[in-house]
Amino acid sequence: xxxxxxxxxxxxxxxxxxxxxxxxLSVLLALLAxxxxxxIWRFVQGRRSSRKAVLLLGLCDAxxxxxxxxxxxxxxxxxxxxxxxxxxxxxxxxxxxANVTLIDLPGHKSLRLQFLERFKAAARAIVFVVxxxxxxxxxxxxxxxxxxxxxxxxxxxxxxxLLIACNKQDVTMAKxxxxxQQQLEKELNTLRVTRSAAPTSLDGSATGGPAQLGxxxxxxxxxxxxxxxxxxECSARGSKGEEGDADFEGLEKWLAKIA
Numbered sequence: 001x002x003x004x005x006x007x008x009x010x011x012x013x014x015x016x017x018x019x020x021x022x023x024x025l026s027v028l029l030a031l032l033a034x035x036x037x038x039x040i041w042r043f044v045q046g047r048r049s050s051r052k053a054v055l056l057l058g059l060c061d062a063x064x065x066x067x068x069x070x071x072x073x074x075x076x077x078x079x080x081x082x083x084x085x086x087x088x089x090x091x092x093x094x095x096x097x098a099n100v101t102l103i104d105l106p107g108h109k110s111l112r113l114q115f116l117e118r119f120k121a122a123a124r125a126i127v128f129v130v131x132x133x134x135x136x137x138x139x140x141x142x143x144x145x146x147x148x149x150x151x152x153x154x155x156x157x158x159x160x161x162l163l164i165a166c167n168k169q170d171v172t173m174a175k176x177x178x179x180x181q182q183q184l185e186k187e188l189n190t191l192r193v194t195r196s197a198a199p200t201s202l203d204g205s206a207t208g209g210p211a212q213l214g215x216x217x218x219x220x221x222x223x224x225x226x227x228x229x230x231x232x233e234c235s236a237r238g239s240k241g242e243e244g245d246a247d248f249e250g251l252e253k254w255l256a257k258i259a
Contacts, residue, residue: 051158053122054090054100054255057149058129059141060107063167066236067129068104070246071255076237082106085115090259093252098259100124113148120154125161125258127251132166132174132233135183143187147195150188150225151211159227161258165251170235177231181222188213189220230254 056064065079065086072088085105092098101122105115126149130142149155164184166177175183192213214224222229232250239247 051122051124051160052099052101053087053103053119054125054127054258055116055119055123056102056104056127056129057112057116057145058107059131059138059145061134062107062129062131063236064104064107064129067127067165067167067234067246067248067251068102070236070248071102071252074245076242076246081108083108083111085119090255092256092259095256095259098256100255100259112145116149116152120152121158123155123158123160125163125255126155127163127165129165129167130180131168132176132180133168133171135166135175135180139183139187143184143191146184147188147191147213151213153211156211156226159225161254162225162227162229163251163254164229164231165248166231166233167236169233170237170239170241170247177233181231185219185221192220 056068058064060081065082066077068086068088069075069077069079071090082104083106085103087101087103089099090102103119105119106112128146128149131138135142164177164180166175166180168174196212214220218224232248232254234246234248234251236246236248238244
């Protein structure tokens with residue numbers, strides 16, 4: 001008898017489940033969408049927080065090692081051309097709980113790519129140091145190395161923040177960050193054209209660069225890249241020389257932002 005009385009209600013419930021209320025369905029779908037978004041966000045954040053390294057890249061004598069030492073100790077020290085990497089934890093000046101691992105990589109042509117290969121997957125950000133005094137003379141070499149960094153598949157996928165640090169601004173002959181940006185965009189555009197026209201190898205695969213730089217059919221500029229690119233003027237030596245402080249407030253602010 002009890003079963004008989006419940007039967008109409010059970011039947012109504014079955015009908016409800018077979019033809020759910022559109023309002024209930026839309027709420028469930030919205031909740032599902034939120035859950036999926038949160039999962040993706042946590043996954044992306046997890047991957048980003050597992051990348052704690054800031055790589056210091058650049059040609060020999062750009063001033064990477066002195067920048068590295070100044071950021072860590074504040075003190076000037078004589079440096080020589082690096083043949084291996086150096087790493088240390090850098091703590092943000094006004095927030096000691098925020099930190100990154102600074103890694104100074106050798107700039108020598110025969111070493112720089114193998115060290116980049118070793119550390120690129122851990123990079124949250126890259127500081128590409130340019131000698132602003134020798135820039136006019138070295139522009140082709142600077143652009144060549146920067147191009148190799150920017151078309152790397154791991155760098156493109158992870159899109160670490162990129163800062164071009166125009167160093168040695170204490171010297172009168174130093175080029176401005178604006179001019180360095182314009183010249184680099186021009187050189188990278190030329191490199192892109194010559195690399196994309198490079199001959200294919202015997203098995204038919206292209207030998208020119210693993211990826212297209214920037215947007216096809218448009219002159220290259222840094223805003224076309226997947227990562228945020230900024231330029232800053234700095235001086236690891238500082239305007240007062242060895243006795244005074246370095247002049248890199250812009251670099252410190254940027255490190256605080258990405259830490």
